[in-house]
Amino acid sequence: MIFKRVLFRFAIALSAIGVPSPLFAQPGVFGGGYGPALQVVAPPRTFTTSDEHYKYLLGQAKGGTKHTLTSVPRWDGLWVTAGNTHMNMFIDPPGFTGKIRPGVLTPPYEAAYRERWRQQQELGEVQYDRLTHCEPPGYPRWLLEPYSHEFLNTPTQSYLINDFGPAIRRVYIGQDHKNVFGTHSWYGDTIGFWDGDKLVTHTKYLLPADFTRWSPMTSNQFESVETWQLKRYSGDVERLEVQVTFYDRHAFVRPVSAVYAFRRAKDLEAAGHRVQHWECETSNNDVFDKGGTTSRLPGEAGFKDARGTTLFPDLPGQSRDPIYNTTLPAKKE
Amino acid sequence: MKTVFRVLAATVVASLLTAPVALAHHSFSMFDKSVEKVVTGTVVRWAFNVPHSWLYLNVKNPDGTETLWSFEGSAPPGLLQRGITGSTFEPGNTITISYCPLKDGRPGGGLGWARLANGTFVNPADGGCDGSVKAIEKWKVWLSAGYTSSIEAAKSK
Numbered sequence: 001m002i003f004k005r006v007l008f009r010f011a012i013a014l015s016a017i018g019v020p021s022p023l024f025a026q027p028g029v030f031g032g033g034y035g036p037a038l039q040v041v042a043p044p045r046t047f048t049t050s051d052e053h054y055k056y057l058l059g060q061a062k063g064g065t066k067h068t069l070t071s072v073p074r075w076d077g078l079w080v081t082a083g084n085t086h087m088n089m090f091i092d093p094p095g096f097t098g099k100i101r102p103g104v105l106t107p108p109y110e111a112a113y114r115e116r117w118r119q120q121q122e123l124g125e126v127q128y129d130r131l132t133h134c135e136p137p138g139y140p141r142w143l144l145e146p147y148s149h150e151f152l153n154t155p156t157q158s159y160l161i162n163d164f165g166p167a168i169r170r171v172y173i174g175q176d177h178k179n180v181f182g183t184h185s186w187y188g189d190t191i192g193f194w195d196g197d198k199l200v201t202h203t204k205y206l207l208p209a210d211f212t213r214w215s216p217m218t219s220n221q222f223e224s225v226e227t228w229q230l231k232r233y234s235g236d237v238e239r240l241e242v243q244v245t246f247y248d249r250h251a252f253v254r255p256v257s258a259v260y261a262f263r264r265a266k267d268l269e270a271a272g273h274r275v276q277h278w279e280c281e282t283s284n285n286d287v288f289d290k291g292g293t294t295s296r297l298p299g300e301a302g303f304k305d306a307r308g309t310t311l312f313p314d315l316p317g318q319s320r321d322p323i324y325n326t327t328l329p330a331k332k333e
Numbered sequence: 334m335k336t337v338f339r340v341l342a343a344t345v346v347a348s349l350l351t352a353p354v355a356l357a358h359h360s361f362s363m364f365d366k367s368v369e370k371v372v373t374g375t376v377v378r379w380a381f382n383v384p385h386s387w388l389y390l391n392v393k394n395p396d397g398t399e400t401l402w403s404f405e406g407s408a409p410p411g412l413l414q415r416g417i418t419g420s421t422f423e424p425g426n427t428i429t430i431s432y433c434p435l436k437d438g439r440p441g442g443g444l445g446w447a448r449l450a451n452g453t454f455v456n457p458a459d460g461g462c463d464g465s466v467k468a469i470e471k472w473k474v475w476l477s478a479g480y481t482s483s484i485e486a487a488k489s490k
Contacts, residue, residue: 127360129359146411278383283380286405299401329401
């Protein structure tokens with residue numbers, strides 16, 4: 001009994017002083033540590049392509065479960081990220097002190113990643129992030145971007161939303177891929193089917209992107225097969241888990257798998273948060289300059305005043321700061 | 334077994350409350366995270382905006398003039414989870430903050446913790462500086478000793 005009490009207090013103390021514990025910590029950042037350790041579920045067998053993988057799962061599910069509006073799983077509400085294992089695919093041991101796993105990335109992609117990892121290791125920061133100039137996160141980065149998420153399911157379509165961007169992935173249930181634009185895009189084209197309470201998706205036609213700024217880049221041949229399922233664990237832990245296998249013939253020697261998770265954002269809901277349009281183009285003051293990132297300050301050329309006025313300041317009601325109506329120094333000419 | 338799970342659950346909750354947060358969409362390489370400084374000023378604007386919040390303070394110089402300082406904090410969804418809203422820092426309020434300075438010496442930095450006029454500490458930091466509970470507790474001691482920079486505090490040891 002005394003031992004249990006000591007163990008309990010030890011665990012609290014360990015967390016409070018911020019000591020990372022391999023027993024409790026979830027690999028990767030962005031909400032790790034919520035619930036039991038995430039376990040990657042590998043595909044049932046090796047597949048050469050994502051199409052082959054998806055078709056196999058569709059066959060196993062006998063064409064998929066035909067849900068109605070009343071039977072389709074509901075994942076309403078706000079969610080935030082709850083950890084992922086994506087760094088385990090590339091770094092051994094996972095985390096910011098590990099080394100790049102050999103034989104996972106193709107030679108050109110491994111060389112490119114070595115430079116990112118060198119910056120992370122030697123300078124403490126990758127010097128540049130493509131999102132700095134307001135590029136969309138894209139996919140697969142969408143899977144771990146923090147902030148808030150919403151997941152809305154209907155029998156014919158699911159909407160997987162991240163407020164960052166905002167970025168909305170649409171899953172077309174029971175359909176084939178379409179690409180009438182004749183090109184690739186940040187979130188590509190996603191089709192899917194239900195297998196009971198599991199949503200299985202297939203994504204392709206993606207633009208080159210990355211997992212994060214400290215993780216590898218991906219090519220325009222990057223594709224994925226995901227399985228989404230709401231899991232419940234004792235202790236009132238509810239987690240939406242996404243088992244993913246990534247395919248990329250330019251970047252990977254062979255397909256790689258990871259699991260990503262989300263938890264209900266009860267704290268955000270309690271705080272009254274509602275998802276708004278995510279502004280970047282007119283509010284971002286961090287820029288890439290002379291090989292690194294810097295910030296533009298008020299009064300400097302190029303500073304964007306997100307709470308200034310519109311181009312028509314003489315008209316009444318043109319301030320973007322209507323409650324406090326504050327002003328900052330104007331641009332130096 | 335039940336007890337072990339309770340231990341795990343308690344640890345997880347405590348970790349969530351204390352875990353450092355670095356949610357930014359950009360690199361923090363412009364800030365010198367090896368140095369933490371403290372400054373007191375008057376709030377000019379609290380821009381509770383995505384992709385980053387910015388706190389603008391007028392800070393008095395030794396010669397009596399004022400300089401506008403700019404400090405970058407986390408994005409609103411991250412801040413709301415820490416109890417910080419768009420009206421936490423109202424224009425005209427006098428507050429004290431910690432920050433990691435811009436490496437090029439301009440008047441700005443990555444925001445760490447902030448002490449409101451009523452003495453409450455809050456954590457509006459992103460990955461640019463440390464605003465965690467641990468940092469706040471460390472600085473409470475340093476502030477009471479009169480230090481305004483982590484370098485001063487380190488030298489005194």
